Amino acid sequence: MFYWFYRHLEINIFQYISIRAGIGFFIAFFLTLYVMPKFIAWAKSKKASQPIYDLAPQSHQQKAGTPTMGGLVFVSATIIATLLTAKLNNFYVALGLFTLAAFCFIGIKDDISKILHNKNSAGLSAKMKLILQFIVAIIIATALYWHGHTTTIHIPFYKYPLADFHIYAIVFWIIVMVAASNAVNVTDGLDGLATVPSVLAFFTLSAIVYITGHAIMSNYLLLPNIKLSGELTILGSAMSGSLIAFLWYNSHPAEVFMGDxxxxxxxxxxGYMAIVAKSEILLIIIGFIFVIETVSVILQVGSYKIRKKRVFLMAPIHHHFEQKGWKENKIIVRFWIISFMANLIALLSLKIR
Known part of the structure; x- marks a missing residue:
């Protein structure tokens, strides 16, 4: 809509991605802030609450009855804000909106399965959830490849492409998206724990995708120039705005959970934004909290199957610290601090090459 103002009413300010990204941020923020309490009231009336995992720490049982599927609100707000502020004929934006909606749809199916069918925390089977994620990721990765998106792989602190995967990049991109999706899902176990690292990650990715879409800035920083990808900054900015508003209700003690x-x-x-920005490897630093949470689960399961011994008191690792007696707020804030520092390092890597 705002780009329409520029094209048809010649309001020049709306040609700039940075301006429209800022507008998208605030639209998503205020829309989520306005709709979320109404959604919470509706969810409570429908008893759409998150079943608490039986093996979770005992303190989590008091969270029973907290509404879930808050992600439906902030994802919808992000999509609406992007539709109003971005160029909809831009390939990267259009595919980004599809990515957001498709993965959200998988999560909705899982949440509804938990709430209405199983009445427990199981939801969809792990196999079915993975199959759906892989199907969506295959569609997105194939679309990127046939659009001509560069298949080179870059690593932090090194200015040249490490390798060119050619058609095998499709497999790599699929793994990136599915891994990132599940990593955030694993981390979402404490009030606000996944929300702030996600906000920080989207700020960082939005900055990187803006730079890679800008010929002069990408050349100065020795980053690949991905033509027309800068418009994706608007989607990332809108996502940050909606998540900050969601945090208003998701901070401890949470009034609503985001759900799958x-x-x-x-x-x-x-994962999609990291692929577009050629920051697939850098995403390990950007989403460092999500990585250590996922690795803790892999180590725990692997160790128990091989040695019949546990590495942590409980996995994911945030539960380990709960078992050690750390208060929930202390765990959350300390993980936020780690995420903030990791994202600073990721941004510094753009210059130190």
């Missing part, structure tokens, strides 16, 4: 409809969508679009 939120966590899977966040991870999916995070």
């Amino acid at each position: 409809s939120g966590s899977l969508a966040i991870g999916g679009i995070m």
Whole structure:
């Protein structure tokens, strides 16, 4: 809509991505802030609450009855804000909106399965969830490849492409999106724990995708120039705005959980933006909290299957610290601090090459 103002009413300010990204941020923020309390009231009336995992720490049982599927609100707000502020004929924006909606849809199916069918925390089977994620990721990765998106791989602190995967990049991109989606899902276990690292990640990815879409800035920083990808900054900015508003209600003690409809969508679009910005490897630093949470689960399961011994008191690792007696707020804030520092390092890597 705002780009329409520029093209038809000649309001020049709306040609700039940075201006429209800022407008998109605030539209998503205020829309989420306005709709979320109404959604919470509706969810409570329908008893759409998150079943608490039986093996979760005992303190989590008091969260029973908290509404879930808050992700449906902030994802919808992000999509609306992007539709109003971005160029909809831009390939990267259009595919980004599809990515967000598709992964959210998988999460909705899982959440509804938990709430209405199983009445427990199981939801969709792990196999079915993975199959759906892979199907969506295959569609997105194939679309990127046939559009001509560069298949080179870049690593932090090194100015030249490490390798060119050619058609095998499709496999790599699929793994990135599915891994990122599940990593955020694993992290979403404490109030606000996944929300702030996600906000920080989207700020960082939005900055990187803006730079890679800008010929002069990308050349100065020795980054690949991905033509027309800068418009994706608007989607990332809108995502940040909606998540900050969601945090208003998700901070401890949470009034609403994002559910898989939120966590899977966040991870999916995070992976997609990293692929577009050629920051697939850098995403390990950008989403460092999500990485250590996922690694803790892999180590725990692997160790128990091989040695019949646990590495942590409980996995994911945030539960380990709960078992050690750390208060929930202390765990959350400390993980936020780690995420903030990791994203600073990721941004510094753009210059130190």
